[in-house]
Amino acid sequence: xxxxxxxxxxxxxxxxxxxxxxxxxxxxxxxxxxxxxxxxxxxxxxxxxxxxxxxxxxxxxxxxxxxxxxxxxxxxxxxxxxxxxxxxxxxxxxxxxxxxxxxxxxxxxxxxxxxxxxxxxxxxxxxxxxxxxxxxxxxxxxxxxxxxxxxxxxxxxxxxxxxxxxxxxxxxxxxxxxxxxxxxxxxxxxxxxxxxxxxxxxxxxxxxxxxxxxxxxxxxxxxxxxxxxxxxxxxxxxxxxxxxxxxxxxxxxxxxxxxxxxxxxxxxxxxxxxxxxxxxxxxxxxxxxxxxxxxxxxxxxxxxxxxxxxxxxxxxxxxxxxxxxxxxxxxxxxxxxxxxxxxxxxxxxxxxxxxxxxxxxxxxxxxxxxxxxxxxxxxxxxxxxxxxxxxxxxxxxxxxxxxxxxxxxxxxxxxxxxxxxxxxxxxxxxxxxxxxxxxxxxxxxxxxxxxxxxxxxxxxxxxxxxxxxxxxxxxxxxxxxxxxxxxxxxxxxxxxxxxxxxxxxxxxxxxxxxxxxxxxxxxxxxxxxxxxxxxxxxxxxxxxxxxxxxxxxxxxxxxxxxxxxxxxxxxxxxxxxxxxxxxxxxxxxxxxxxxxxxxxxxxxxxxxxxxxxxxxxxxxxxxxxxxxxxxxxxxxxxxxxxxxxxxxxxxxxxxxxxxxxxxxxxxxxxxxxxxxxxxxxxxxxxxxxxxxxxxxxxxxxxxxxxxxxxxxxxxxxxxxxxxxxxxxxxxxxxxxxxxxxxxxxxxxxxxxxxxxxxxxxxxxxxxxxxxxxxxxxxxxxxxxxxxxxxxxxxxxxxxxxxxxxxxxxxxxxxxxxxxxxxxxxxxxxxxxxxxxxxxxxxxxxxxxxxxxxxxxxxxxxxxxxxx
Numbered sequence: 001x002x003x004x005x006x007x008x009x010x011x012x013x014x015x016x017x018x019x020x021x022x023x024x025x026x027x028x029x030x031x032x033x034x035x036x037x038x039x040x041x042x043x044x045x046x047x048x049x050x051x052x053x054x055x056x057x058x059x060x061x062x063x064x065x066x067x068x069x070x071x072x073x074x075x076x077x078x079x080x081x082x083x084x085x086x087x088x089x090x091x092x093x094x095x096x097x098x099x100x101x102x103x104x105x106x107x108x109x110x111x112x113x114x115x116x117x118x119x120x121x122x123x124x125x126x127x128x129x130x131x132x133x134x135x136x137x138x139x140x141x142x143x144x145x146x147x148x149x150x151x152x153x154x155x156x157x158x159x160x161x162x163x164x165x166x167x168x169x170x171x172x173x174x175x176x177x178x179x180x181x182x183x184x185x186x187x188x189x190x191x192x193x194x195x196x197x198x199x200x201x202x203x204x205x206x207x208x209x210x211x212x213x214x215x216x217x218x219x220x221x222x223x224x225x226x227x228x229x230x231x232x233x234x235x236x237x238x239x240x241x242x243x244x245x246x247x248x249x250x251x252x253x254x255x256x257x258x259x260x261x262x263x264x265x266x267x268x269x270x271x272x273x274x275x276x277x278x279x280x281x282x283x284x285x286x287x288x289x290x291x292x293x294x295x296x297x298x299x300x301x302x303x304x305x306x307x308x309x310x311x312x313x314x315x316x317x318x319x320x321x322x323x324x325x326x327x328x329x330x331x332x333x334x335x336x337x338x339x340x341x342x343x344x345x346x347x348x349x350x351x352x353x354x355x356x357x358x359x360x361x362x363x364x365x366x367x368x369x370x371x372x373x374x375x376x377x378x379x380x381x382x383x384x385x386x387x388x389x390x391x392x393x394x395x396x397x398x399x400x401x402x403x404x405x406x407x408x409x410x411x412x413x414x415x416x417x418x419x420x421x422x423x424x425x426x427x428x429x430x431x432x433x434x435x436x437x438x439x440x441x442x443x444x445x446x447x448x449x450x451x452x453x454x455x456x457x458x459x460x461x462x463x464x465x466x467x468x469x470x471x472x473x474x475x476x477x478x479x480x481x482x483x484x485x486x487x488x489x490x491x492x493x494x495x496x497x498x499x500x501x502x503x504x505x506x507x508x509x510x511x512x513x514x515x516x517x518x519x520x521x522x523x524x525x526x527x528x529x530x531x532x533x534x535x536x537x538x539x540x541x542x543x544x545x546x547x548x549x550x551x552x553x554x555x556x557x558x559x560x561x562x563x564x565x566x567x568x569x570x571x572x573x574x575x576x577x578x579x580x581x582x583x584x585x586x587x588x589x590x591x592x593x594x595x596x597x598x599x600x601x602x603x604x605x606x607x608x609x610x611x612x613x614x615x616x617x618x619x620x621x622x623x624x625x626x627x628x629x630x631x632x633x634x635x636x637x638x639x640x641x642x643x644x645x646x647x648x649x650x651x652x653x654x655x656x657x658x659x660x661x662x663x664x665x666x667x668x669x670x671x672x673x674x675x676x677x678x679x680x681x682x683x684x685x686x687x688x689x690x691x692x693x694x695x696x697x698x699x700x701x702x703x704x705x706x707x708x709x710x711x712x713x714x715x716x717x718x719x720x721x722x723x724x725x726x727x728x729x730x731x732x733x734x735x736x737x738x739x740x741x742x743x744x745x746x747x748x749x750x751x752x753x754x755x756x757x758x759x760x761x762x763x764x765x766x767x768x769x770x771x772x773x774x775x776x777x778x779x780x781x782x783x784x785x786x787x788x789x790x791x792x793x794x795x796x797x798x799x800x801x802x803x804x805x806x807x808x809x810x811x812x813x814x815x816x817x818x819x820x821x822x823x824x825x826x827x828x829x830x831x832x833x834x835x836x837x838x839x840x841x842x843x844x845x846x847x848x849x850x851x852x853x854x855x856x857x858x859x860x861x862x863x864x865x866x867x
Contacts, residue, residue, distance in 0.1 A: 133175025291639025801845025822863025
């Protein structure tokens, strides 16, 4: 009941507030989106204007002006000139007062006090598209004896010289030009690939950058970062409609997830790192594909570096967004709500950013109109909020200190479960949602997660001739699963708690005019790590209709442990000539685990101990610029990862009676990766094509099972092809897409042959395509298609329980400049296709309660504005 009341209260607050904001900000600038309307058409627009709203005097001067006899404006004329156009407001003999000017969006506004519009054709004048570069000229009467002139530009606000004459007011207007990006802005810069600012075309490996505009566009249909990356990033698994990136590998390996360079990896993760931050708090995401010797710490598949928002250039700005979404059947419990607010302050040496995001998800329905049964990973029944705070201080032009704090809290209040009755029939059935009322956890926590990252960064661009950066960070994570029904054995909930702190230090030292050396060290410490399970009373659970979950026991699957890692690295960047550049280096990493004696989850005593792993890894890459537009690149990179501590503590350690023996049995992992590629960057076409192969002698990977899984260790190889294409054939049109195909095998000891890896680890072919059109200056539309192929190799070799079937999704995204803000509209799964993401298909092979479909056609609406 409390859940419904809270949602109702939120909606009751947001809806009138949203309506009030839309009414308050809508004004003649909306004509920017309808520049082709004539005055007769525009007079019927139902959008309220500022001219229709009472605007009372707020100063003595304004009040006195209102008491004076207003000057009558008898005519308005618009004439073209050599530099633009001239707007003339004609009076009989009286002189108009000087107007107050301002800029709103692409509109120049001039408010004339003590004046009234008296035109033969009415109390409003409009002329659309008078000259190239000007969308609309409008003159309207405002309350309190004022006249407003609004001149809306196509690409940018115009400028005007005002002159007050005896017979009226003349505005000499010059169309504005779109701000041209500086070279620094126009060239895409990444920091993740080399740990320094580098142009993408100078990086000898595959890199994808998802910028702020793309994040805003994609978050119209989903705020799940894993799904956004699945749509846009080649080599990364397709969207899985889940709260974790299971079955979303990067080139068949697990990626390292960073927030502003802070690693979110830990030894026993739930894979929920991509849910650690809301897209509203993200400036961009940089994805480097392939293992990283530069960063180390287990980046076998590559790096996903989430870079948080930065303050605007304006001294003070605020952004507010309000949104809702629902299945197109508009079922009452399918409505979801989101609210976002950002405050930015930039005052020279000091800057501040604060971002708040809140989301309430209720139920989802599949394309057949059935309520989707909840599982541990589905996105239904979630309440989340995210807070990002960033404080910066520039001591000098070269020195900066910055503190960043990001906190996310997400909880679930489940009223439905996946009906266990579907597992009792011999036929395969779709999972069915069963209403039970809100579950009550007694002696344990509701499902959800909390994640906090604190990051202190000091940079100096000139410390003894080097660029210096020092970073210290702290991260804390807690996660609780839903209750799993393993009757008759148990009803269980998994939970994890961990914390880590560490630091990064690096110098970028010039060696010559064309060469520089990056060198430094990384350190991380993980402690107070707990991975445990809570057992609930089965009788209470059954007798309450699956609603009461009373904890009766708790057991550590993984006991508390300490993990320390120190990495030393050096990386050389050498521009040999205008056509050739070379990048190479090495990293030496030492990792240490310390575990006390403990009792396993099965009650077996296990001797603790201390183990240490170390290994050097190398990388080298080269770029050859065939021309200014085309470049070839090749690289060899190694990655190093400590062994799977989870398996050593839970399985091999208890089996051998000793933690040290268990870790020795699985050993550390080292990866070799080879890549070649080509990039092209012309004025209208941009493309990339890359092929890769990676191999490891003895890697550990999970063979999934209903209650966890088994670690298999064997030589592994992955290989594949990736491509991207973007084409701007004419103004206002963009087309393009991505392609990725990855395969992988492991060596079977018994058969002495390579068998296909599970689709949990190697996802099927993925093809994405989009068409984007700037329909009018203020209206943009996008259609995006995603094709996920089939894959049955692993099923045919009895590696997977089910084959993967192909499916297609189509999404529609639209943005409309409305008033002072933007209205975003999105329709996910536009064709209402009934399908299962790869992850859910794999889970369906274990039981029918996991046979869950994806959401059907779903509508999202969001309005945001900045002031």
